[in-house]
Amino acid sequence: MTTLQELADRLRREIGTAAVITDPVRLRTYECDGLTYHRATPGVVVLPETAEQVAAVVRACAEYGVPFVARGAGTGLSGGALPRTDGVLIVTSRMRRILEVDLPNRRAVVEPGVTNLAITEAVRDQGYYYAPDPSSQQVCSIGGNVAENSGGAHCLKYGFTVNHVEALEIVTPGGDIVTLDARDPGYDLLGAFVGSEGTLGVTTKITVRLTRAPETVTTLLAAFHGIEAGGVAVSEIIGAGILPAAIEMMDALAIEAAEAAVGCGYPEGAAAVLIVELDGPVAEVRHQFTEVTRICEQSGAFELRTADDPAERAAIWRGRKSAFAAVGRISPAYIVQDGVVPRTALPQVLAGIDRLSREHGIRVANVFHAGDGNLHPLVLFDDAEPGAGERAELVSGHILDLCIEHGGSITGEHGVGVDKSRYMTRMFSDDDLDTMQLVRCAFDPRGLSNPGKIFPTPRLCGEVPGVRKGVHPLVAAGEAEHF
């Protein structure tokens, strides 16, 4: 019997037959996350219902020396939940209870499989919501949000998952159930854990902060004849001391795609649209609205639309929120990037992307969180055309290089996962990465928790620092795959 078969038997005894999947056909369901071009059929899938069951699975993995990967809804865009063929995939979809809503303390305690939007839905009637709002919020799980430190359109004003989590219950890679609480004295392990992409353990319970709904929300759509003019408007708005809840921008190609997909009805002839959302006390928003309108007009907006109620607001957002899926209408295949640049570098970087696009004959649609410089270039290609995928990949990589050159980051909210680990060395030195590895070794000395993600070629824990050359000896000896 192989190690995995033995382990699967052990897991059936520990958490029940119905919670352990080894049937090859059913395993295939879990072979990828939202980044579908990386695929691996997991060795075993488990569907635990409690933290104790997760701990039992992790302890068993530790005993057998088998790697494990946690997965929420599988909507991640960087392959962070890509399974291991030689490992166990821990799927949290059965852990979806909202355990407590505590409005006096403005918090809720939830299990990791609860969807992001379900939290808001549970408290909306009482005038609260959960602020981070990734585009996939209807389906993505809060456990996945914690792993990826997910953002969303409104994180310009409200911050990311890490700013909205007060405590976590985790199962450590050694199989212990531990609470990380922001109120506890000591190191901010909570802050280090959020965004660690499943490499430091598995989240089993999350205490999220709830935010009071703003008194009013106003959404503006401004159409421009050129993307540069839109960029100027963004800079002017921020320069005027206004912090909108969101500032989003789409270019002509992205508008074309959204129009084809959902008929969003954006102004005809728009080469760029800007969506600005203002929220807060009525008196404050009224003032800001006047300012933003003036700035957009002065920057050359040829049409302005305003939404004050949820239906109108949804109409404005429809195009933006559908943009990723919509490019499927105008291109057989595409790569989504997630680079970030300082806001003031946006014009140069957009010009650079345009140049790359023309040089390589690869179309790029731009959809981005303009307020915080987070770009989502959609690199379009025809996967039936020989060499097109490679060219798209090349353009994609060059875009990340552009972001790094301008002092930015390779990922703003999608995470590094398997997809961008090879770019980490362009952004960080070996010393930086080795130091991050110290954190990894403190939590997971054997490297069993989601190995092969984030870090390109991490050292083994306990290995003496030095110059790394060539293939790791364990890899060369066929004893390990991914060090």
Added chain:
Amino acid sequence: MDDTALDALERTGVTIREAGPDDDAAGIRPGRVALPESTGEVAALMRVSAEHDLAVVPVGGGTKLHWGRPPERCDLLIDTCCLSEVVEHAAGDLVVRVQAGVTMEALARMLAAKGQELALDVPFDGATVGGTLATATAGPRRLRYGTARDLLIGITVVLADGTIARSGGKVVKNVAGYDLGKLFTGSYGTLGVITEATFRLHPLAANRRWVTFSLPGSPAGLRDLQTLAGALAAAQSEPSAIELDWPDVQGPLTVSALVEGTACADRAAAVQELIGRDCAVSGEAPGWWGRPVGEEVLLELRVPPAAAGRSLLAVREAAGDGGVAVRGALGSGVFGISSRTRLDAFVPAVRQGLDGRLVVLSAAGEPVADPWGETGAIVLMRSVKERFDPDRRMCPGRFVGGI
């Protein structure tokens, strides 16, 4: 410190001086004081320290050097006062990159000239960026803007072995790699030396109003306090801070809420209506606003906001007539406490049945059995310490669990 270690320190070219009484770290006189002027110089000092097994304590303005347990040993005090450069202020990006020794006041002045601020109220005059981060101190507006860890977007540190490491960057939105900034924020110098930090900034508010009222410090008054605190925190007029000042827990207390923005007059009126009792509305902060409640003796109480009222009542009961004062963020449930009473009785009495944590930051030399109190993940914290500082040379023994 032996001569070879001293020689090696001198050979780094960094200014080294003898220590005086002002350099004492919680009563421990350092062997020497070093005054590095760059991250590279800090690294050189740390390499020498590693080679010669020197215990190191980093210090900025020295305003909190007496916090925590005394270090088990202190051979070298690394004074970051000469790391005093604002490296880059990208005003258009609302980002600033500074060296650790820049004082928070100097930084605030520089940013205010451009209409911006780091929205982190610092209670201690002369505190530096590095010291503020290392102790994770924050002030009233934590309710709206969070604390240092929420505003920090990039950090440079020097580890115990002299390795220079960076994480984050100079963009607000960035999830590449582990966030070492969060790990080092509030680590009390036990993991390494913070030498540089990058923060996200906010535009300076056009206007501010403080709405202030008083309540009796009785059980009934504390119940009213809890109700009003809850209403204010949920108010759609969005106060940036809701602060309590209770100079003697046997007497009355004062609450002040801050609203910031262009329309803050309207919003202050809304806050006043919500409070529904006599309020003073002013464009000036109350004198106590954002000031530490004590320096010699200072404790920090952290409770869920809805447990503030009953926790404060427990403080009052434990205090007797021992001159206990409380001040802090009512909306967030984080309070400073100063006391003239004996801490060995007061601290366990408050911790008894507390839904939260009580930490003794400074005890004016009075030995306290367990200043940091309980914490949840001490095994993992020890493991982190072991990886970053295996020889226990960074502020040994100062922090939680004897880390």
